[in-house]
Amino acid sequence: MIRDMLYDDVVRALTDPDFALDVRAADLSGLSDEEVGDLLAAAYRARRGATDAMKGARVAVHQAVRDSEPRYTPDACRRMFEAVVACSEDPDDVVSLRPVVDALTHCTGPWPDLSGPARALTDFLVEKGDATHPYSLLMVASLGGGEALRTAADLLRRDGGAIAMDGIDVVIGLTPAERTVLVQVDGLNTYDPPPNAPDLWRQVAGIPAYVAFARRALEAAADRADALQRGEVPYRADKAFTPREVDMLGQAARMALLRDEPWLPDLLDRLLPGIAVAPTSAKTVPSQALLYELVRAARDFPTPELVTAIRTARSVTRHAGIPRQLDKLLKQVEPALAERNEVALRLSREGFDDDGVLRREAGGGYTAVVTVTETAHLTWEKDGRPLKSVPAPVRRDHAGLVKELRDLVKRVDIQLGTLARALEGGFTVDAVHPYGWWRAELAGHPLARSVVRRLIWEIEVAPGRWRAVLPSTEDLPDAPDDASVRLWHPIRSDADTVRAWRDRLVDGQLRQPFKQAFREIYRLTPAEEETRVHSLRFAAHLVHYRRMFALFRARGWTSRLLGPWDAGDGDAALRALGAGEWRAAFFHTYVDWADGDGVASTDRVRFERRVAGAWREAPLAEVPPLVFSEAMRDVDLFVGVTSIAADPDWTEHGPARAYWERAGFAELSESAEARRDALARILPRLKIADRCTLDGRFLVVRGGLRTYRIHLGSANILMEPDNSYLCIVPSRGKAAGKVFLPFEDDRLTVILSKALLLAADTEITDPSILMQVGKGRAG
Structure with missing residues (x-):
């Protein structure tokens, strides 16, 4: 009864200018998803001529959306369409198809007859030339009848490019159910995708016609890039693909990466360098937009082959700004790679033998030897005798071989670095591998072994009994091929065991690929148990903001750039962990106490869990220990490295100086x-x-x-x-x-x-x- 009264009051507050509701005291959390959907339709209609009280009610409804999954009855769906049509009649209003698409995709029953408002919306958008969200436009237009669909398609084909035209034809031929799936990825923010984006792409990957289009589109893009490089297509900087083609190719790449298509690596090896360097001597590129979009696709569904292709593109481009931008994006890609266990640890053998050695004859008794230990090294021999440098006859007569092998060394080092970062990133996933596969493809792989054998691993030799081993110093135990293997983490061990491993590394002068035995661990403190939903362990520090912002990027955290401008006073740096099921948020505020030097003040750390495609705040006690520890380790790094307390040249006075003296x-x-x-x-x-x-x-x-x-x-x-x-x-x-x-x-x-x-x-x-x-x- 009380809930019904609240619902009625909110409806009245949205529709009656003379009725005021204390929205701050109104708790809408108890409303059902269908009631929230009904209220959203009413709230959207209340945009026109809304009083302050009506605006307040609208804010309350939109806040309720964050804690629910709105569902729409057929009547609410119809009312949402009518509300958006009404907004289109106001020249000062901004019209988006997102509300009507959400209503259609979350409708609780058969769609009502929407032909009238659908035609009106289509006519409005076509007249404006607004094709911002092509799939949404086609979906709405299809409800308006054949003529509406034809005019919408004509708009989308206009100046869209051949690849985009093919994509539009594919969407038109989909069933309504398939179109309903596809439309949910239309206009996804590729810079900061929502937490349910992977689930949406998995649904799209189940549409056969779209999967076939994805391959055609990427092959057409690679062919166009090849034609540009051969001079068969006139070159114009950054004009190789239209904006709509860039969007569709980014979507096609995500599809293929998600499915880990076997044809994709060779295609990307053609496409990325082809769009990263001009076919002339110019320091421009055929398409910056597509290059960056493909890297963002790699962040969503990374593969080791794509990471290598991106680094290759980085090495060949002559554009001054691209390497720096690619480096920023790659710092988000490589941590994400760790969470795709099925592909992250895949390495080619590159022709190396089981001991990690590759030999190439150069004639005249000269032999090139590439050896992989901690890194790859290229040396030369003459009749079996080692030489100090590249012999002159080889440098003169086999310059191509020398370049090929030097490139191989660089490529192998890139792959080993990627593998190490992927393994380390797997800590929060608690990644487990089959022993037989791990022994053959990691510990026994001619390249991967140089990284894997310097790490401590746990093998489940009997149910529930794990044995820790360091492959570089001991034989592997006997265990079934289907036994589980995982990286050892100190948080799962007692202090004596951790000390023993540390002693063993130092005594053996063994340097690990990343900090493992000496890894810091962070457990919940009594103070954090008291605060329950947030940690103040690293709050109230003053840090060099720009340095900390760079570290956010390096460690795969995302955050807005802060500064002395509107809305630049504070933000939360975010990082998804635990295969995307958890997210850490590190709050910080720009204070600028240091005469323009860019100082920030640190604040609390919170954790969120992914629930029904949305982030929900979680008590610290419910966060998995590994996820909590690894997130707090990053925050400790941010503070420790960038704190002004570690700056020996700090000379500012006032509160900042007092902090420097205390924290230093x-x-x-x-x-x-x-x-x-x-x-x-x-x-x-x-x-x-x-x-x-x-x-x-x-x-x-x-x-x-x-x-x-x-x-x-x-x-x-x-x-x-x-x-x-x-x-x-x-x-x-x-x-x-x-x-x-x-x-x-x-x-x-x-x-x-x-x-x-x-x-x-x-x-x-x-x-x-x-x-x-x-x-x-x-x-």
């Missing part, structure tokens, strides 16, 4: 604790071991002039006995470069460089450092 020597975060643990193992091996000790959050270095305390989080330095600050601009010293590190960590490198420098402070010649050391010196 604060308690250690999990990443700094991992750094401390690594140092405990590394220090005894150094020539300065007798001058170094670990004391809480500091590495204490005894020099000849003074004793120094290097903070393990910020790398800031205090000098005893007066705790005065020592400013040394970070650098990667040559001495630090010779020290074995079990993982890559810029801050650890800086700390070791400073320690090696300060342990021999009597040899320092830099006057700025000597002046600081001399002040207040004891004795």
Whole structure:
């Protein structure tokens, strides 16, 4: 009864200018999906001549949509059409087909007779020349009868290009049910797709006629690119494809990538370089738009072959801005690749033998040898004797072979880097592989083995009993081919086991492809259990904003660029995890306290779960431990790397200076604790071991002039006995470069460089450092 009264009140608030409803107090969460659909139709009609009270009611209805999946009765569907037609009669209103398409695709019964409003909408859009959403237009036009469909098709064929014309004909020939599926991907935001986009594409992949069109379209695009390169088609920069063709080719690529079509890799090897470099000497390209759209398609449904093709296109383009843009997009593609287990770990053998060696004869007793260890290396031999460089006769007579092999080395290194990032990204998916396949295609693969064998793996040798192995140092156990294999993660192990693995890596001088044994882990804290739905663990830090924004991109997070402009004051950086079922949100605010230097303040972290195609806030306790840990690890990285506390040149005063002084020597975060643990193992091996000790959050270095305390989080330095600050601009010293590190960590490198420098402070010649050391010196 109460719910019925609320529904009636909202309807009246949307339709009666004299009725005011306190929408802030109105809780619409209890309404059914059908009632929300009815209200949306009424809200859309209320756009014309709405009072402030009616606008408030409309806002309340649209907020309710975020927490529901609206459904439309046939009557509500009809009323939505009529409302949009009414809006089209207002020259100041903006008309979109999205509301009527949503009503049709979520109608709870047979569609009503919509021929009248459908014809009116079609005529309106055709007269305006508005073909923004071609599939939606064709769907609405088909309801208006044959003449409406013909005029809509004529509009879409106009200046659309041959590929687009083929696509339009395919859509016209689909059944109403197939068209209803396809229309849901029409106008999808390819820059920031909704969480249910993969499900929509899977439905589209079930339409045979559209699958066939996807192949035809991509083959036609590759043929056109080839013709351009041969000079058979006149070249105009960025004009090789029309905007509608770019959209349709992006959709076709997603279809083929989702289906992992076997014909696609060779085709993309032709298409991407063909549109990334001009057929002339010009520093332009045939189609930037298509190039970027294909990379965005790769972000949605990546394959290792496409990543390689994109990197190849990057290497050949002469356009100055494209490599930078491709790098940004690739930083989103490679983390997504990790979540496609069925294709992510696929590598070709490239002609290498089982030991990762490829030999090519060059004549005259000369042999090229490409060896894959941690990376690929090209060397030369003469009658079996190693040579220091490319022999002159080979360089003169076999320049093509030399280039081919150098390109192979680059390509293999790209593939190994992609594989490592895909494996690491698989942590949040908790990816599991069949033992037989893993042993043959990863651990035994001539290229993949260089990455795989330096990682710790768990093999289920008996039901529920996992055995951890490091393939580079021990034989693989006997287990059935269908036994499960997964990457070992420290969050699943006890502290003694983690310590043992860390000791083993350092003792064996084994550098892992990414941080695994020394990986930081983040468990729920009592404070986070108290706040329940958000974490403040990394809140209230001041960071260099532009550096943090770059790290967002590098780690696969998305966020708007903030700054001193409208709506530029705050945002949440987002990253999908756990095969797209979870999403982390890291809130931050632009404060600009640093004289225009671009400083941001960090805020809370929240998690959302994907429910019925939409994101819903989730309590922290319900987030899978691996997903929580990996997301918080990224946020720790953002803060640790970009905090102004780690900036030795910081000179600003006021609140920012107070933060710098407080945070620059604060308690250690999990990443700094991992750094401390690594140092405990590394220090005894150094020539300065007798001058170094670990004391809480500091590495204490005894020099000849003074004793120094290097903070393990910020790398800031205090000098005893007066705790005065020592400013040394970070650098990667040559001495630090010779020290074995079990993982890559810029801050650890800086700390070791400073320690090696300060342990021999009597040899320092830099006057700025000597002046600081001399002040207040004891004795």
